[in-house]
Amino acid sequence: MAGSVGRICKGFQRLGLLSKQTQLIPFTRVPVGTVRTIVTLPSFLFPQPRDFSLPNPSWGSEIMRMYEHYESQCEVETEGGQKQKGPWRRLPSYNRLLKYATGGVYLSKMIQSKARLFTRNIRNPGAAFEYVLFVNKEEQKCVCILQAGHLLEGPPGHVHGGAIATMIDTVTGTHATFLSGPVMTANLNINYRRPIPLGSTVLLESSLEKKEGRKTFITCRVTSTDGSKLHTETSALFLSITASHLLGG
Amino acid sequence: MAGSVGRICKGFQRLGLLSKQTQLIPFTRVPVGTVRTIVTLPSFLFPQPRDFSLPNPSWGSEIMRMYEHYESQCEVETEGGQKQKGPWRRLPSYNRLLKYATGGVYLSKMIQSKARLFTRNIRNPGAAFEYVLFVNKEEQKCVCILQAGHLLEGPPGHVHGGAIATMIDTVTGTHATFLSGPVMTANLNINYRRPIPLGSTVLLESSLEKKEGRKTFITCRVTSTDGSKLHTETSALFLSITASHLLGG
Numbered sequence: 001m002a003g004s005v006g007r008i009c010k011g012f013q014r015l016g017l018l019s020k021q022t023q024l025i026p027f028t029r030v031p032v033g034t035v036r037t038i039v040t041l042p043s044f045l046f047p048q049p050r051d052f053s054l055p056n057p058s059w060g061s062e063i064m065r066m067y068e069h070y071e072s073q074c075e076v077e078t079e080g081g082q083k084q085k086g087p088w089r090r091l092p093s094y095n096r097l098l099k100y101a102t103g104g105v106y107l108s109k110m111i112q113s114k115a116r117l118f119t120r121n122i123r124n125p126g127a128a129f130e131y132v133l134f135v136n137k138e139e140q141k142c143v144c145i146l147q148a149g150h151l152l153e154g155p156p157g158h159v160h161g162g163a164i165a166t167m168i169d170t171v172t173g174t175h176a177t178f179l180s181g182p183v184m185t186a187n188l189n190i191n192y193r194r195p196i197p198l199g200s201t202v203l204l205e206s207s208l209e210k211k212e213g214r215k216t217f218i219t220c221r222v223t224s225t226d227g228s229k230l231h232t233e234t235s236a237l238f239l240s241i242t243a244s245h246l247l248g249g
Numbered sequence: 250m251a252g253s254v255g256r257i258c259k260g261f262q263r264l265g266l267l268s269k270q271t272q273l274i275p276f277t278r279v280p281v282g283t284v285r286t287i288v289t290l291p292s293f294l295f296p297q298p299r300d301f302s303l304p305n306p307s308w309g310s311e312i313m314r315m316y317e318h319y320e321s322q323c324e325v326e327t328e329g330g331q332k333q334k335g336p337w338r339r340l341p342s343y344n345r346l347l348k349y350a351t352g353g354v355y356l357s358k359m360i361q362s363k364a365r366l367f368t369r370n371i372r373n374p375g376a377a378f379e380y381v382l383f384v385n386k387e388e389q390k391c392v393c394i395l396q397a398g399h400l401l402e403g404p405p406g407h408v409h410g411g412a413i414a415t416m417i418d419t420v421t422g423t424h425a426t427f428l429s430g431p432v433m434t435a436n437l438n439i440n441y442r443r444p445i446p447l448g449s450t451v452l453l454e455s456s457l458e459k460k461e462g463r464k465t466f467i468t469c470r471v472t473s474t475d476g477s478k479l480h481t482e483t484s485a486l487f488l489s490i491t492a493s494h495l496l497g498g
Contacts, residue, residue: 115399115447116400117402117403118400118402118403118409118412119411121371151365151370153364153366154366154418157364160367160368160415160418161422161434161437162368162411165411165437165439166410166411168411169409169410169414170411173410185441186440186441187438187440188410188437189436190438190439191435192435195433198364
């Protein structure tokens with residue numbers, strides 16, 4: 001498959017559509033902001049990607065309040081009045097076009113593929129998952145603020161256990177990737193303590209437990225935004241993967 | 250809230266819109282076929298519910314082959330040429346309108362609510378979860394045949410771990426409800442062994458491990474349809490709930 005990608009790239013180069021400095025790198029789950037090398041493809045193939053982690057009109061007051069709380073800690077002011085990086089950093093939304101462009105091995109699928117990231121597959125704002133992730137490198141923590149829309153129902157009036165698991169996998173997986181590079185989920189052990197009402201905003205807090213060789217152990221709690229209600233507790237295990245895992249699918 | 254439901258029902262009865270034999274029963278996750286008592290509401294409120302567990306044109310040859318395999322065991326022929334119930338039974342799809350109609354406490358939300366079951370929230374056939382469940386009462390087993398659509402992507406070209414967890418929760422939860430009545434998910438412990446390619450059809454096999462008081466322990470394996478590839482292994486715990494749990498949300 002790598003050979004066919006090479007041929008596609010050469011084809012693009014002949015057409016003057018690819019930068020000569022193009023470098024294809026293996027890649028999974030890495031959000032936009034952390035990509036080091038980007039294949040320069042013609043702009044008509046890539047409409048300006050939307051950053052879904054930014055507020056939209058469907059966001060209610062609670063997700064906005066929490067967003068502003070963490071956003072305000074991404075840049076802080078020193079005593080001298082200068083601005084500098086704060087402890088938290090917002091992760092722009094994971095962009096599938098970029099993933100395919102940098103993933104290289106999937107380049108051939110990129111143009112025709114209809115595939116869409118599960119957590120962003122409904123484009124109607126507010127209907128499903130509205131969320132944003134922030135990461136704290138020093139504390140090795142990641143938080144996600146989630147507003148759960150009406151299309152996520154499981155028990156009457158409450159969020160489906162699978163939708164909660166989906167966000168836990170997304171947040172812990174993104175966190176593990178941030179800490180260890182490309183990973184795959186090996187285990188999710190989720191204790192459901194209290195159901196989440198549809199429409200509510202909750203906080204997912206992901207913490208590094210330990211790293212052992214290829215293994216990254218993460219814990220994650222889902223709580224109400226004030227921390228008073230515990231909805232789920234999770235331990236998760238991720239395994240680092242190499243380019244061969246990606247190439248082999 | 251129960252009082253207000255009573256008032257709503259009396260209002261319907263005065264209008265001649267409800268059967269006098271109406272009996273509201275607590276209810277969660279029970280598929281259409283297992284409901285014992287149904288509130289008779291005016292037909293204009295309920296367009297004929299679609300049974301999503303029946304084949305549609307998006308179903309590929311593999312899901313059709315598996316469907317026909319289990320469907321053929323729902324009714325068998327005796328030596329005398331008579332037809333009788335077989336070991337398996339297809340579960341019609343979980344219908345939200347019916348849930349609200351029979352749930353009673355949610356009747357007031359029913360008419361205006363936009364909520365939709367997470368696994369059926371995309372109406373484009375074949376785009377997301379296409380699945381059907383069969384249950385075997387004697388063997389205390391439940392199987393689900395799943396065709397994973399292109400909107401379920403996680404790792405490039407493969408199904409999102411959360412989408413897999415969603416189906417595991419759905420199948421084991423339905424199975425636990427079939428065995429123990431209304432339940433809530435208490436724990437899902439999922440080991441991911443091998444990614445599932447987008448577009449493929451897999452088999453989820455759910456088995457009762459044991460029942461202890463309010464607890465129902467279920468195990469679930471996700472494999473290729475021929476059983477040769479193991480994708481995930483799960484142990485799940487469900488807690489039986491009472492009407493007060495439902496009323497209290």
